[in-house]
Amino acid sequence: MKSVIFIIDGLGDRPNNEGNTPLKEANTPTMDRMAKESICGLMNAVDIGVRPGSDTAHLAILGYDPYENYTGRGPFEAAGVGIDVQPGDIAFRCNFATVDENFVVIDRRAGRIKNTAELEKVIDGIEVDGVKVIFKQSGGYRAALVLRGDKLSDKITEGDPHHEGVKVPEIKPLDDSEEARRTANIVNKIIKIAYERLNNHPINEERRKNGLPPANIILPRGVGKVPHILPFSEKYGLKGACIAGTGLIKGIAKMVKLDFIDVEGATGTPETNFMNKAKAIVEGLKTYDFILVNVKGADEASHDGNYELKKKVIEKVDGMLEYILNNIDKNEVYFVLTGDHSTPIEEKDHSADPIPIIIWGKSVRVDDVEKFDEFSTHKGGLCWIKGKYIMPTLLDLMGLLKKYGA
Secondary structure, eight states: OEEEEEEETTBBOOOOTTSOOHHHHSOOHHHHHHHHTEEEEEEESSOTTOOOOHHHHHHHHTTOOHHHHOSOSHHHHHHHTTOOOOTTOEEEEEEEEEEOTTOBEEETTGGGOSOOHHHHHTTTTOEETTEEEEEEEOSTTEEEEEEESSSOOSOBOOSOOSSSSSBOOOOOBSSSOHHHHHHHHHHHHHHHHHHHHHTTOHHHHHHHHTTOOOOOEEEEEEEEEOOOOOOHHHHHSOOEEEEOSSHHHHHHHHHTTOEEOOOTTOOSSTTSOHHHHHHHHHHHTTTOSEEEEEEOHHHHHHHTTOHHHHHHHHHHHHHHHHHHHTTSOTTTEEEEEEOSOBOOTTTTSOBOOOEEEEEESTTOOOOSOOSOSTTTGGGSTTEEEEGGGHHHHHHHHTTOOOOSOO
């Protein structure tokens, strides 16, 4: 038996004035068919009343306690952009941004600059106080920063004010340790060095001539120490892979040592190539015991408050599922369909609202649910569960769960 956990990022929502959500209103014949053939329920990825990030949610769904394995988003972003992070590294997410001569932030995204490959080179590889700096852009204004060396700590503040019109904040230690003071001092130096090297870079001079904001500083945030995480194959005895379009999910996959299946056109946006992903899942099941799938577009639409686009993305996902179900054997594959968190249109951000979940496959206890949405699946046999129970449930269905006791 093989298994798939298929996550529609940001799937859940809250009812509008008509009592509808994008999922409830969308035309989803395949999802509804699956619900009729599945055991259904509601799920909170981390815990009831917790608003999870996509990172903590995916860790929990994979069976890794985020309270033990999550130190910050930086390590996962860094792994996702291709940096070979090592336990003990200190990692950050970064923005290329625009500041004036007083370090007041003018534009947190440097005019959404698209190509920063040349700018990356003036920061990557520098050394500050004996600490190696690894820096890599991840497309557009985003980048990742990794510090590698001795006596480092992630107990420091961040360098992104998250607002324009204010100064870049000084990095400060969050405890009295020598490591935290040293790390804060090093990051402050890196920010200043980055400004000195970026401000008059030919690319930024050209941007100024064209009336565009220069990408003349980096703003680090999401700091975390790269943790020791047990590889997925050792934890479960399964050969696993991941299909996703976003760097964060790729990073999570790499941190738990899931193979990554690259899919042409997988962008992590509402314009991603849905059918190429569907075909990759079917093909991947010929090689792997387990596949984690993330489809991001619905979450992007939610963050923009775009109800109709979210509904449209969900309908495209339904088309993916139709192809998949037509090309896999129910007697060979267990299929979990869910989300990682709700992203209500009214909030434009993640919420703690539970999300629908179904498990489709051989010998599941099919219940009376006939539609896949936030209102129907709560009547199903899974009831209301936490994400950490998904993998044990799959292992049991697959006949791989070890007996507890005699």
